Amino acid sequence: MDRILWISAHPDPKSLTASLRSAALEHLRGRGHRVVESDLYAMGWNPVLSDADFEQPDTAVPLVSRQKAATLEGTLSEDIRREQAKVRETDTVVLQFPLWWYGAPAILKGWFDRVLTSGFAFWLRDPATGRVRKYGDGGLVGRRVLTVVAAGDRSTSLGPRGISGPLEDVLWPLLHGTVHYTGMQPLRPHLIARSDRLDGSAFEAEKRCLLDRLDGLDTEEPIPYRTMHDGEYDRESRLIDHLAPGESGLAIHRRAAG
């Protein structure tokens, strides 16, 4: 029995996102999982990080430092603390959203901006080494993350040679720069392609596919991104020369399979 936090971001209660969410939540609860929801539009979530988030009047120190101080003092605004508690008490996070401009809708991006604060999700130090814990380590270690993404594009457009870029590369800032950065384990994203053209039977097929995926989550291997402190990066945060020698780009930061 897992604890699951299901975060979704779509304004339409009649959308594909909403329909798949209902089916998935019912299915997961039927299997005995404890599911908590953050339906960001329904909550009227405020995505704009600002000084209203924390009682730190000294604007002479950088924003991120004020954010950290408020996190450690427990003075973050109530809506942020509520979301942090949900994250703290979960094993799996599902992020479900329509792909808008090849990323998360602003309301979800602002959930990361405001909830994953310094001192909670990052800027923590390893007491033994003094090193900053990030990329494979961090405040949210021990959790896995599944992204469920609906896109108008056909799947080939988001495939290996597709014009939109491979979905894992498109979502790099989220999968690697956010999930992996904070110590969580990103799973391969779950794509629902041509989402604006699904008729009844195509919807049923996508629903089946998603529920099957959810049933197998426990045994899935996360994306094998390299971690910061296993000797694979130099002091300037570059991949060391003898790994993927001469290559660059995003793929070099994944360990080879097997």
Next chain:
Amino acid sequence: MDRILWISAHPDPKSLTASLRSAALEHLRGRGHRVVESDLYAMGWNPVLSDADFEQPDTAVPLVSRQKAATLEGTLSEDIRREQAKVRETDTVVLQFPLWWYGAPAILKGWFDRVLTSGFAFWLRDPATGRVRKYGDGGLVGRRVLTVVAAGDRSTSLGPRGISGPLEDVLWPLLHGTVHYTGMQPLRPHLIARSDRLDGSAFEAEKRCLLDRLDGLDTEEPIPYRTMHDGEYDRESRLIDHLAPGESGLAIHRRAAG
């Protein structure tokens, strides 16, 4: 004399972003350019796309279709129309923001979500061929875009083999999926690294560097992304076999230099 739209997204009037913006605007105006500003935090910009954006009560049609109808009928909300007019009347757009979770702050992401509507920036058809104009063509053709990004990371971390990924790849959803998608020309992003540690002389050096960059914008070559309708992609939106044969990833979508 260029018309420049300078869009920025930082909550702190004392931030590095704000200081560099002031210096840049003064410099550009001193050179005779016409500069219009969208300081999103100062404007209290609403980044959450919703039905409040358009008077289209029929939620049985998809959101993007309601958005398009409102765009063509001129019934988009006033704040969106004002921003669209700014975009229409500019030659160059500057997007200045701190890198939060390896992307734009939510307030800026929501500017794309709400302002770059269907029928304005995309989902337009070429009257001659009937094809959808995107990736190198679209509603915003004829404009160039400079991104000015402040990051806490050191520059090597965002370099070719850096753990955070090369900055151009990190910003792929913006540079390629948004700017190039709508027909605008993305310039190489301008990075201000270790932005939380700049002392007085380092700030002066960064300022000088930015002003020099701005002075040379007119003669800069944009990032040479391939366009959709030049015969380089097949009907499934994949790069044709004999270009970068056997390769995948983001780099194959740039034309070789020279």
